[in-house]
Amino acid sequence: xxxxxxxxxxxxxxxxxxxxxxxxxxxxxxxxxxxxxxxxxxxxxxxxxxxxxxxxxxxxxxxxxxxxxxxxxxxxxxxxxxxxxxxxxxxxxxxxxxxxxxxxxxxxxxxxxxxxxxxxxxxxxxxxxx
Amino acid sequence: xxxxxxxxxxxxxxxxxxxxxxxxxxxxxxxxxxxxxxxxxxxxxxxxxxxxxxxxxxxxxxxxxxxxxxxxxxxxxxxxxxxxxxxx
Numbered sequence: 221x222x223x224x225x226x227x228x229x230x231x232x233x234x235x236x237x238x239x240x241x242x243x244x245x246x247x248x249x250x251x252x253x254x255x256x257x258x259x260x261x262x263x264x265x266x267x268x269x270x271x272x273x274x275x276x277x278x279x280x281x282x283x284x285x286x287x288x289x290x291x292x293x294x295x296x297x298x299x300x301x302x303x304x305x306x307x308x309x310x311x312x313x314x315x316x317x318x319x320x321x322x323x324x325x326x327x328x329x330x331x332x333x334x335x336x337x338x339x340x341x342x343x344x345x346x347x348x349x350x
Numbered sequence: 351x352x353x354x355x356x357x358x359x360x361x362x363x364x365x366x367x368x369x370x371x372x373x374x375x376x377x378x379x380x381x382x383x384x385x386x387x388x389x390x391x392x393x394x395x396x397x398x399x400x401x402x403x404x405x406x407x408x409x410x411x412x413x414x415x416x417x418x419x420x421x422x423x424x425x426x427x428x429x430x431x432x433x434x435x436x437x438x
Contacts, residue, residue: 221434222354222357222358222361224432224434226354226357227430227432234430237427237428238428239427239428240423240428240430241429241430241432242418242423242429242430242432243431243432244410244431244432244433244434245433245434245436247437249411249415251436251437252412252413255437256413257413264413264418265412266408266412266418267410268408268410268433269410269411273406273408273410274433276406276408277405277406278394278397279394279433283385284385284388286384286385287382290378294438296438298436301436301437301438310433310435311389311398311433312433312434312435313433314431315431316428316429317428317431318424319424319425319428321404321405321407321420321421321424322402322404322405323400323402323404324401324428325401326398326399326400328394328395328398330386330389330390330392330394330395331386331390332386332435333361333362334355334358335358336354337354338354341430345428348428
């Protein structure tokens with residue numbers, strides 16, 4: 221959520237640099253619709269159904285049983301949110317992809333409380349500008 | 351506006367204090383620490399695609415059930431692709 225808000229703050233700069241933002245999550249549209257509305261996001265949230273794109277980026281992990289139990293106790297029923305029985309998630313990640321489809325920045329961190337600053341992303345986009 | 355990382359640090363501190371609004375039990379905090387440590391040890395950060403790799407193309411539904419294709423977006427310019435866990 222904080223990641224989305226941070227991306228929202230830099231959105232006009234991203235657009236001014238000729239780029240766009242999208243956020244991907246394994247959650248079904250009934251959930252992305254609510255998040256999008258609640259945060260009033262200027263960019264799309266895309267449903268990465270059954271984590272197909274996350275799999276291709278090799279970001280997917282299966283939650284260990286003890287974590288699954290903890291999430292369930294909080295009411296976080298990922299099976300319902302993702303429409304699949306397995307409890308899987310993407311590692312938090314931010315990528316910058318250039319016009320040729322090549323990854324120019326990759327921030328992947330197993331610790332969800334560590335994220336790159338949006339200003340770093342702006343720097344990368346600036347360097348890509350022709 | 352405070353930096354993203356300082357906001358995350360604030361959240362972490364509040365969560366791990368066990369106080370409201372999160373009221374996280376001690377065991378829950380231990381569990382999340384264990385899970386993060388194991389995930390890090392799995393090497394997933396190094397397995398994920400990196401700078402210089404070709405990104406996969408995707409066509410996915412947005413929040414309004416409209417298909418969005420990455421190649422269409424890339425024709426207009428670079429894209430920032432951010433993965434997040436969900437609404438919870």
